[in-house]
Structure formats: structure tokens, C-alpha cells
Amino acid sequence: xxxxxxxxxxxxxxxxxxxxxxxxxxxxxxxxxxxxxxxxxxxxxxxxxxxxxxxxxxxxxxxxxxxxxxxxxxxxxxxxxxxxxxxxxxxxxxxxxxxxxxxxxxxxxxxxxxxxxxxxxxxxxxxxxxxxxxxxxxxxxxxxxxxxxxxxxxxxxxxxxxxxxxxxxxxxxxxxxxxxxxxxxxxxxxxxxxxxxxxxxxxxxxxxxxxxxxxxxxxxxxxxxxxxxxxxxxxxxxxxxxxxxxxxxxxxxxxxxxxxxxxxxxxxxxxxxxxxxxxxxxxxxxxxxxxxxxxxxxxxxxxxxxxxxxxxxxxxxxxxxxxxx
Amino acid sequence: xxxxxxxxxxxxxxxxxxxxxxxxxxxxxxxxxxxxxxxxxxxxxxxxxxxxxxxxxxxxxxxxxxxxxxxxxxxxxxxxxxxxxxxxxxxxxxxxxxxxxxxxxxxxxxxxxxxxxxxxxxxxxxxxxxxxxxxxxxxxxxxxxxxxxxxxxxxxxxxxxxxxxxxxxxxxxxxxxxxxxxxxxxxxxxxxxxxxxxxxxxxxxxxxxxxxxxxxxxxxxxxxxxxxxxxxxxxxxxxxxxxxxxxxxxxxxxxxxxxxxxxxxxxxxxxxxxxxxxxxxxxxxxxxxxxxxxxxxxxxxxxxxxxxxxxxxxxxxxxxxxxxxxxxxxxxxxxxxxxxxxxxxxxxxxxxxxxxxxxxxxxxxxxxxxxxxxxxxxxxxxxxxxxxxxxxxxxxxxxxxxxxxxxxxxxxxxxxxxxxxxxxxxxxxxxxxxxxxxxxxxxxxxxxxxxxxxxxxxxxxxxxxxxxxxxxxxxxxxxxxxxxxxxxxxxxxxxxxxxxxxxxxxxx
Numbered sequence: 132x133x134x135x136x137x138x139x140x141x142x143x144x145x146x147x148x149x150x151x152x153x154x155x156x157x158x159x160x161x162x163x164x165x166x167x168x169x170x171x172x173x174x175x176x177x178x179x180x181x182x183x184x185x186x187x188x189x190x191x192x193x194x195x196x197x198x199x200x201x202x203x204x205x206x207x208x209x210x211x212x213x214x215x216x217x218x219x220x221x222x223x224x225x226x227x228x229x230x231x232x233x234x235x236x237x238x239x240x241x242x243x244x245x246x247x248x249x250x251x252x253x254x255x256x257x258x259x260x261x262x263x264x265x266x267x268x269x270x271x272x273x274x275x276x277x278x279x280x281x282x283x284x285x286x287x288x289x290x291x292x293x294x295x296x297x298x299x300x301x302x303x304x305x306x307x308x309x310x311x312x313x314x315x316x317x318x319x320x321x322x323x324x325x326x327x328x329x330x331x332x333x334x335x336x337x338x339x340x341x342x343x344x345x346x347x348x349x350x351x352x353x354x355x356x357x358x359x360x361x362x363x364x365x366x367x368x369x370x371x372x373x374x375x376x377x378x379x380x381x382x383x384x385x386x387x388x389x390x391x392x393x394x395x396x397x398x399x400x401x402x403x404x405x406x407x408x409x410x411x412x413x414x415x416x417x418x419x420x421x422x423x424x425x426x427x428x429x430x431x432x433x434x435x436x437x438x439x440x441x442x443x444x445x446x447x448x449x450x451x452x453x454x455x456x
Numbered sequence: 457x458x459x460x461x462x463x464x465x466x467x468x469x470x471x472x473x474x475x476x477x478x479x480x481x482x483x484x485x486x487x488x489x490x491x492x493x494x495x496x497x498x499x500x501x502x503x504x505x506x507x508x509x510x511x512x513x514x515x516x517x518x519x520x521x522x523x524x525x526x527x528x529x530x531x532x533x534x535x536x537x538x539x540x541x542x543x544x545x546x547x548x549x550x551x552x553x554x555x556x557x558x559x560x561x562x563x564x565x566x567x568x569x570x571x572x573x574x575x576x577x578x579x580x581x582x583x584x585x586x587x588x589x590x591x592x593x594x595x596x597x598x599x600x601x602x603x604x605x606x607x608x609x610x611x612x613x614x615x616x617x618x619x620x621x622x623x624x625x626x627x628x629x630x631x632x633x634x635x636x637x638x639x640x641x642x643x644x645x646x647x648x649x650x651x652x653x654x655x656x657x658x659x660x661x662x663x664x665x666x667x668x669x670x671x672x673x674x675x676x677x678x679x680x681x682x683x684x685x686x687x688x689x690x691x692x693x694x695x696x697x698x699x700x701x702x703x704x705x706x707x708x709x710x711x712x713x714x715x716x717x718x719x720x721x722x723x724x725x726x727x728x729x730x731x732x733x734x735x736x737x738x739x740x741x742x743x744x745x746x747x748x749x750x751x752x753x754x755x756x757x758x759x760x761x762x763x764x765x766x767x768x769x770x771x772x773x774x775x776x777x778x779x780x781x782x783x784x785x786x787x788x789x790x791x792x793x794x795x796x797x798x799x800x801x802x803x804x805x806x807x808x809x810x811x812x813x814x815x816x817x818x819x820x821x822x823x824x825x826x827x828x829x830x831x832x833x834x835x836x837x838x839x840x841x842x843x844x845x846x847x848x849x850x851x852x853x854x855x856x857x858x859x860x861x862x863x864x865x866x867x868x869x870x871x872x873x874x875x876x877x878x879x880x881x882x883x884x885x886x887x888x889x890x891x892x893x894x895x896x897x898x899x900x901x902x903x904x905x906x907x908x909x910x911x912x913x914x915x916x917x918x919x920x921x922x923x924x925x926x927x928x929x930x931x932x933x934x935x936x937x938x939x940x941x942x943x944x945x946x947x948x949x950x951x952x953x954x955x956x957x958x959x960x961x962x963x964x
Contacts, residue, residue: 336552
């Protein structure tokens with residue numbers, strides 16, 4: 132019996148996602164002991180999932196880019212730019228549905244700019260997206276006159292809020308379901324389509340990909356466009372939470388997204404990464420933040436705790452994988 | 457002798473010219489490959505073999521000349537074009553994606569689809585079929601390529617070529633990292649492919665292997681085709697002058713040297729987790745000791761253990777008055793220096809300048825009161841540039857801008873700038889031209905005459921026989937025999953390297 136359990140355990144640990152999932156459960160459990168009783172409640176779990184939607188969606192896009200051997204530092208700025216654009220659109224009487232399309236189109240456009248610069252100019256992604264991080268943020272501030280942009284009330288404000296009693300059958304608000312849907316789609320695309328295989332091939336060994344006739348620069352342009360599009364959707368969620376356009380929001384969010392990908396088993400050297408792992412990673416980040424603040428720890432302690440947990444989690448995962456080979 | 461037009465040709469290249477900037481890589485290369493043959497391309501480093509191969513595989517586009525495949529004009533613009541036309545190049549390292557599964561690697565670039573999705577079943581089937589055709593049934597299709605052995609990776613690559621319908625395969629040094637057993641298996645496979653009508657271009661520095669497997673060979677020299685012959689009609693010894701051209705007046709230098717006191721003594725040294733199993737040797741001042749052995753025999757691990765780049769788990773190392781294992785920083789200070797076999801990735805920092813690379817292990821020599829003196833650095837660099845006749849614009853030139861031979865001279869100059877007593881040279885003449893080789897031999901001779909000691913690893917037996925005082929053989933991690941050079945013949949040495957001294961080897 133014990134052997135059987137061991138075997139099942141060993142088998143499940145062989146999955147890439149097992150490490151992050153286990154880490155998520157352990158960390159949640161630890162906070163449940165340390166924090167007040169409210170931590171282990173359904174309401175709290177819902178809150179954590181809700182708070183993860185923004186960074187989670189952005190991190191799904193980041194996962195694709197990182198598997199393809201790249202990095203996208205500009206997504207925080209894209210999110211801010213998108214919140215401003217939505218608010219300005221609504222202010223000017225654009226219907227909410229159209230504002231959604233504007234958000235997606237703007238995010239995708241920003242991503243295409245990244246992709247074009249990376250594949251045409253052959254500048255490394257880190258530098259290109261560091262540059263556009265500043266450029267997009269600057270545009271957001273310019274458009275908004277460096278102020279928050281108010282917007283009329285619309286259904287867009289309800290994507291990530293606490294559900295009203297009559298909507299409780301939905302379990303989670305729309306934004307969370309959107310994150311789940313996107314995760315499933317990307318999981319399928321990465322695993323079962325040519326695009327997914329080529330992305331992994333480029334991140335794993337770019338020379339081989341070229342040799343095998345993969346159009347690497349086109350593929351890279353797509354990767355960043357997708358990442359930009361996901362940042363656009365995350366921007367929509369961000370707007371929904373703030374109900375205003377804010378050019379200074381989501382500073383450093385790209386680093387949270389990268390951390391989520393890496394905690395989830397992604398490798399910054401490319402070729403490796405998992406959507407499900409990334410979602411676990413993003414949830415871990417939220418659990419740490421929420422847990423620390425519910426314990427009443429000051430902000431600076433929270434940051435140290437988050438840093439330590441991220442580093443330890445990734446180091447442990449490395450050890451686990453090394454022991455397997 | 458050169459066949460300008462071969463009516464039987466499957467793939468024909470005529471008067472190919474390629475130049476990169478001012479460097480002419482090929483000028484008048486002609487080559488014809490028949491169906492069902494293994495055709496070897498021979499020549500010194502820099503003769504243009506790899507460029508010609510890249511032209512055939514669509515990686516390099518020729519400035520002039522013509523190519524035809526099955527009698528039809530063939531002008532591949534990319535490797536994909538070549539592959540679609542049926543010409544595949546089997547690279548050694550760079551052609552598999554380490555994270556992808558075996559069947560994914562086989563299918564890459566031509567994946568079977570089922571609507572918008574990959575048809576994983578057909579992908580696995582065609583990979584299995586291609587591998588089965590190669591006689592392999594043991595490679596697991598769901599393993600990532602990173603977990604395969606070198607010979608299995610090669611099989612996967614060949615399977616990819618077969619699965620995509622290629623009839624011409626270009627193999628670049630396919631045996632360089634294989635053991636003898638895997639080499640024999642590869643040769644069996646090549647014979648099988650040959651009998652099924654595949655045509656194979658085979659490039660190798662191991663002439664004995666070429667004579668074992670090839671039907672014909674073409675010699676390139678200075679970018680031109682010199683001759684094409686049937687292997688059966690010419691012996692290895694007759695082929696070498698064709699490659700080198702005019703006989704070098706004096707290739708090797710070995711002055712009358714007398715050996716002094718022992719400088720390096722190893723007793724039963726074993727690597728902690730490397731291929732090095734057991735090595736015992738004594739190297740005296742004034743001596744050049746050669747280490748012969750196959751790639752992967754543990755010969756590099758031997759010098760790397762002495763130099764502290766790899767840990768040892770057993771045995772004793774005594775160098776000068778220092779007993780025990782020391783890390784590289786200490787070894788430099790004690791007076792030992794290593795020239796790495798991997799010049800580009802380990803031996804030199806290729807984006808740094810000649811001067812910086814030269815002084816790197818002993819910066820204190822160009823410092824005054826702890827300040828780095830650019831002038832002292834340049835003076836030192838200029839001194840060695842002159843002494844070793846390094847062809848470069850000056851101390852400020854980056855290593856990248858130098859030719860292979862001149863890069864190697866910088867690496868060697870570093871050991872001399874640091875004034876080391878013990879020179880550990882791992883393949884010091886790899887990838888350098890004949891003239892530079894001769895210069896390197898002369899430098900080694902001078903160093904030994906000055907009472908220093910040299911430990912030299914080489915795959916090229918004639919140079920060991922021409923320069924060393926003693927030659928020891930490394931086989932499967934053990935240093936098996938050591939004799940003075942006059943006691944070796946080239947044939948005996950070759951047999952010893954291949955494991956004839958150890959009959960149990962092939963079974964193990």
C-alpha cells in the first residue's frame with residue numbers, strides 16, 4: 132500500500148507542474164497556520180484567485196515568449212497604456228464592447244512593435260522591450276496628461292469584482308474564467324499545434340529551427356504580438372479593477388509575470404515552460420502577498436518574504452529536476 | 457584527373473567560387489557525387505571543405521559556378537530549399553532541439569497535420585519507421601533529445617533526413633565524437649544507405665576511416681579541387697601529399713634535448729566524476745610528452761585535472777614543489793598553464809583584444825602599484841606579436857577578427873607571457889594551417905630547450921611522432937602505455953589508440 136502511494140507520488144512528481152503545484156499547496160497551508168482563521172476560507176480563496184487574474188493573464192503571454200527563448204519587459208507599461216486608452220474611449224462615448232476591441236488591438240500593436248524591432252533590427256529582446264517599457268509608459272502618461280483618467284460606469288467595471296449574490300452561480304467573476312479559458316487555449320496551442328512546436332524549437336535551439344526551415348523572425352514577431360495581446364487583456368482587467376485609466380499602474384508587473392513563469396518551471400534560456408505551472412506560480416505570488424498582509428506584516432517584510440520564497444522555490448525545482456536526470 | 461562533367465552524377469558542382477569579404481574560400485571547386493556512393497572530401501583546414509559543403513546544403517550561396525541535382529539546375533537559397541530538393545546536412549551538435557522529443561525532432565519543419573493540430577500519431581509512426589529503416593528499435597520516441605547519447609542523436613538526425621525524403625546526405629566529421637563501436641555501427645548504416653541508393657558526402661580528418669568507408673575521394677587545396685580518385689586506387693600515404701601540396705621542407709622541429717629533473721609526477725590519478733580512471737606519469741624538464749588517444753578517451757580530462765579544472769578523487773599530483781590538487785588560479789601562480797582545445801568558447805575571450813587576452817592570467821605583470829598600465833600591456837602584446845609572428849593589426853585587435861591560426865598563437869603566447877614552467881597543450885594545432893603548425897612545433901621545441909616541460913595532447917599521430925620525446929596512450933580513461941618516440945611506429949601507435957593493446961575493450 133505504502134509502495135503504491137510512493138509510486139503514484141513519484142509518477143505525479145515527474146510532471147513539470149507537480150513542483151509548483153506542491154509549492155502552492157504548501158505555502159497556502161503554511162499561511163493558514165500562521166494567519167488568522169479567515170485564511171482557510173472559501174471567500175479568501177476566491178479573493179486570491181480574483182487578485183491573480185491580471186498578473187496571471189499577462190504571465191500566460193510571457194510563458195509563450197519565454198518558451199520561445201525571449202523575454203518581454205514592456206507588458207507592465209502596455210497594461211497602463213491600455214487602461215488609459217479604455218478610459219479615454221469610454222469618456223468619448225465609445226461603447227464598452229468597442230473599448231474591449233481597442234484594448235486588444237492596442238496591446239497587440241504594442242507587441243508587434245516589439246516583435247518587429249527584435250526580428251528586423253536583430254536587437255536582443257531584453258534591450259528592445261526595456262526600451263519600449265519606457266516608450267509605452269511615456270505614451271500612457273502623455274495621453275493622460277499624467278493624471279488618472281475617469282470613465283463613465285459600464286459593465287467593464289465588473290470583470291474582477293466580488294460577485295453579486297444573484298450571480299453567485301458563476302463561482303468566479305468573468306475575468307477569472309477568461310484567465311482559465313486563455314490558459315486552456317494556450318496549453319492546447321503549445322502542445323498540439325505546429326506553432327507551439329516551432330516556438331519550443333526556436334527557444335530550444337534556434338540554429339536547428341533555422342536549419343529545419345522554420346521562419347524564425349516571423350515566429351518571433353508572432354510571439355511578441357501574442358504577449359502584447361495578453362497584456363492588452365490584462366490591461367482590461369486592470370481597468371476593471373481601478374475603474375479609471377491610470378498611467379502609473381502596473382509598474383514592475385512584468386517582473387511578477389516573469390517570476391510566475393520561472394516558478395512554474397520555465398527556463399530563461401528558452402525551450403521550457405508550462406502554462407499550468409505559470410498559473411500556479413502566479414497564484415503563489417498572490418498567496419504570499421495576501422498572506423503576509425493578513426498576518427499584518429509590514430510591507431518591507433512582505434517583499435523580503437516574497438523574494439526568499441521565489442528564490443527557494445526555483446532552487447528546489449532545479450534540484451528536483453537535476454535528480455531526475 | 458578532375459572530372460569536369462560526370463554523366464553519372466547525382467549532384468554536380470562545377471567551378472564554384474565563394475569569397476567572404478577579402479578572404480577567398482573557394483575558387484574553382486568542382487565536385488561530383490554519384491548515386492549509391494560515399495564520397496569523401498579531403499583537405500587541410502582552410503582548404504574549403506566546409507564551405508563547399510555549405511554551398512551544397514544551401515547555407516552559403518556561391519558567387520559563381522553552377523550546381524545541378526539529377527541533371528537539373530539546383531540553386532538552394534536556404535537549408536530548407538536544399539532539404540526540399542533532397543539534400544540534407546547532418547551536423548554534429550547543432551541540429552537537434554534538446555527540449556523536443558525524438559519524434560518531434562525528426563518531424564521538425566515538416567510536421568504531419570490533422571486540421572489545425574499536429575498529427576502526433578503519424579509523427580511517431582514516421583519517426584519509428586525512419587529509425588527502423590536505420591536498424592534502430594531501441595530509441596524511445598518520447599525522450600527529449602538532450603537525454604540521448606551522441607550516437608543516438610546522430611541516428612535521429614539521419615532519421616530526420618530520411619523522413620523528409622532526402623537522397624543526398626552531407627556528413628561533417630560524423631565520427632569525431634563516437635567511440636569505435638559506434639563508428640563501426642555508423643559504417644554499417646552508411647553501407648546500408650549506399651545499397652539503397654542514397655548518396656553520401658563524407659568529411660573527416662580520420663583518413664584511415666575514410667579509406668574504410670568511402671568509395672571515392674576528392675581533394676581540395678586552397679579552395680580548388682585538386683584531384684578525384686577511387687579510394688581503392690590510392691593509398692593513404694599517397695593521398696597526404698595531395699592535401700599538403702609541396703612537401704614542407706621541415707615540418708617538425710626536434711633539437712637535441714636533454715631531460716632534467718622531474719617537474720610533474722602523477723600517481724594513479726582518478727577523476728572525481730570524469731572519464732579519467734587512472735593515470736601515472738612523470739614529466740621531466742626539457743621534455744615534450746605526447747598523449748595520444750581518441751576523443752572521449754579521457755585525455756582532455758587528464759590535463760584538466762592536472763590544471764585544476766576538474767576534481768580528482770584519488771591518486772597524487774606533484775608539480776614542482778607543490779603536492780596535491782590546486783585550482784587554476786593557483787596553478788598559474790605555481791607556473792603551469794593550459795591551452796584549451798576549445799579556443800573559441802574556453803581558451804580565449806573572443807570579443808576582447810589580443811592584449812587583454814594575453815595578460816589575463818597574470819595582470820599583475822602589467823600593473824604598477826595596483827594600477828593597470830595600458831602601455832605596459834601594449835608593449836607586452838607587441839613583443840609577443842613580433843616573437844610569434846602573429847598576424848594582426850595590433851594589440852587592440854579583437855580575437856574574433858583574427859584567423860584560427862593567429863588566435864591559437866595568441867593562446868600560446870599567453871602561456872609564454874606568463875612564463876610558465878609547464879605547458880599543458882590540448883590539441884594545440886587543431887584548426888590551424890600548415891605553416892602555423894610548423895611554427896607552433898618550433899615554439900614547443902624552443903620552450904623545451906629552455907628547460908621547461910610540455911605535455912601535448914593530439915589526435916594527429918604524425919605530429920606526436922615528429923615533436924615528442926615520449927608518447928603515452930590514453931584509452932578508456934587509462935594511461936596505458938608510455939614509450940620513447942623511437943620505440944613507436946605510426947602503425948603501432950594507431951593500434952594502441954584504437955584499443956588493440958586492450959583486447960577486452962570492445963566487449964566492455
